[in-house]
Amino acid sequence: MRALLGSGGIRTEDRKAMYLKEMRLHFGDVKQVLFIPWALDDHDQYVTLMKERGLDAGYELVGIHTFEDPLAAIANADAISIGGGNTFRLTWELQRTGAMAAIRSRVLDDDIPYMGVSAGTNVACPTMQTTNDMPIARPESFATLGLVQFQVNAHYFEGATWIRTSDNTFTEHYGETRDDRLREYHEVNDLPVVGLREGSYLRCIDDSVELVGSGARVFICGQPPLDIEPGVNLASLPW
Amino acid sequence: MRALLGSGGIRTEDRKAMYLKEMRLHFGDVKQVLFIPWALDDHDQYVTLMKERGLDAGYELVGIHTFEDPLAAIANADAISIGGGNTFRLTWELQRTGAMAAIRSRVLDDDIPYMGVSAGTNVACPTMQTTNDMPIARPESFATLGLVQFQVNAHYFEGATWIRTSDNTFTEHYGETRDDRLREYHEVNDLPVVGLREGSYLRCIDDSVELVGSGARVFICGQPPLDIEPGVNLASLPW
Numbered sequence: 520m521r522a523l524l525g526s527g528g529i530r531t532e533d534r535k536a537m538y539l540k541e542m543r544l545h546f547g548d549v550k551q552v553l554f555i556p557w558a559l560d561d562h563d564q565y566v567t568l569m570k571e572r573g574l575d576a577g578y579e580l581v582g583i584h585t586f587e588d589p590l591a592a593i594a595n596a597d598a599i600s601i602g603g604g605n606t607f608r609l610t611w612e613l614q615r616t617g618a619m620a621a622i623r624s625r626v627l628d629d630d631i632p633y634m635g636v637s638a639g640t641n642v643a644c645p646t647m648q649t650t651n652d653m654p655i656a657r658p659e660s661f662a663t664l665g666l667v668q669f670q671v672n673a674h675y676f677e678g679a680t681w682i683r684t685s686d687n688t689f690t691e692h693y694g695e696t697r698d699d700r701l702r703e704y705h706e707v708n709d710l711p712v713v714g715l716r717e718g719s720y721l722r723c724i725d726d727s728v729e730l731v732g733s734g735a736r737v738f739i740c741g742q743p744p745l746d747i748e749p750g751v752n753l754a755s756l757p758w
Numbered sequence: 759m760r761a762l763l764g765s766g767g768i769r770t771e772d773r774k775a776m777y778l779k780e781m782r783l784h785f786g787d788v789k790q791v792l793f794i795p796w797a798l799d800d801h802d803q804y805v806t807l808m809k810e811r812g813l814d815a816g817y818e819l820v821g822i823h824t825f826e827d828p829l830a831a832i833a834n835a836d837a838i839s840i841g842g843g844n845t846f847r848l849t850w851e852l853q854r855t856g857a858m859a860a861i862r863s864r865v866l867d868d869d870i871p872y873m874g875v876s877a878g879t880n881v882a883c884p885t886m887q888t889t890n891d892m893p894i895a896r897p898e899s900f901a902t903l904g905l906v907q908f909q910v911n912a913h914y915f916e917g918a919t920w921i922r923t924s925d926n927t928f929t930e931h932y933g934e935t936r937d938d939r940l941r942e943y944h945e946v947n948d949l950p951v952v953g954l955r956e957g958s959y960l961r962c963i964d965d966s967v968e969l970v971g972s973g974a975r976v977f978i979c980g981q982p983p984l985d986i987e988p989g990v991n992l993a994s995l996p997w
Contacts, residue, residue: 693767
């Protein structure tokens, strides 16, 4: 099993350089990557934007929406990438089309490489229940690909949300912090969660889970959160 | 129909004073308020905290979890209040127990006053699909009380999220803004949404919807967002 799971937030040159390096390392000499743009509304525009911003990393990125039969496209793919957007909409479409089971089988049984960013990372987990997204659509189930046996909270950050006011000062917002939300997640569920900071990646190769980029915070049910440095293999954690 | 819908974020003295004023104006000379603490995990602690912080406004706040039969408690209530927390967990419990239909009937048919804060405001809407919360539980349906015919996005704020770093500077977070999220909501749904800033309220009396506190931003499907000043009756909007 080969999955590269990114947190997203790729909007600085440094972060883009790391994204390209990790993507090339992961996909290697594959020529074509099947890209699933279902987390956003405008699929053509999504693929165009990925190419224009150079986020194709030199691979031939082909949108799954351009195929008449999405399941055949998955069956023939050498590599699959799912981009960010709304995780509820993405999950709904993956389930509705049967793509969920098809992708899972290609990655787990046929060992083709999978890459996810943000929403694409959420759906690589057993469920999409640690998403930050708004429930704009209702999937049949919260169960997702389950390529890995832990959850990821993408775009993780520590502490409060701050808002910049019109006079350029900052004011604290009183909504729940990510740590609050993940504590609540563990009041009802028990899968471990990796709080993955923007610009970071998890290189998941079989049972190995290497953290690349920034430090991550790992939440294990019933235990205090653990701060993990880049380079650490999360497989060594007591989860 | 009488519903007072608050956004939450009641953590400054000014905001608390406004909360108490609005709550007293709304509930009037009712003695006992049935409080529904299901959005949080620890129900006893929630009710205790409400009293300790003076957020009972002098009313006798009784937690629904202290009754053997929650539906009987709803049938006998003179007023109902639902507090904040996780909207998915709250909705799940309201549906599971049958409280959703029971509360709806008491407020719409018997005209008892309803107050919601944050998650309690979300469930007063036709659906809970404009919540900011994490899907830690999966309700049978996203449909909620439907006391009003629009959606509310509680804790609304404009622009990007900023994070305070360890050296006390601020750095921009690249996740979606609320406006991004609500634009995506309208790619799939068409109910109007009131972006209700922290510390603000909607006084909903029959078809009248008066904004109290800060300005709100209203999102109508297919139209540019509207900025609304406090005191305006939203019933006059073209929705």
